């Protein structure tokens with residue numbers, strides 16, 4: 001049997017756990033709604049969002065949002081990619097013709113996702 005003190009401790013732990021779950025939900029929603037902006041001032045070759053610190057991947061010399069993209073999607077009959085701020089960016093015919101579903105090659109700079 002638990003002592004009164006232990007029962008109190010148990011209640012507090014359960015309450016803190018509930019608060020943690022709800023804070024996590026809140027955090028996840030805020031991050032998913034963030035229109036990420038890549039941090040371009042860091043010397044690293046990969047980058048995080050300057051607002052929410054989400055890891056965004058490799059910096060890209062050609063991409064309009066400065067981050068590499070590997071997945072092409074079709075929207076309103078045009079192929080493109082979703083940028084980090086969630087906007088749709090249509091690709092050129094050349095970019096579309098060079099796209100290969102099987103290898104993880106950036107559609108903007110042609111660098112692979114796997115890098116040393």
Ligand SMILES: [Zn+2]
Nearest residue numbers: 034036049052
């Ligand atoms: Zn963000």
Ligand SMILES: [Zn+2]
Nearest residue numbers: 060068106109
């Ligand atoms: Zn790239």
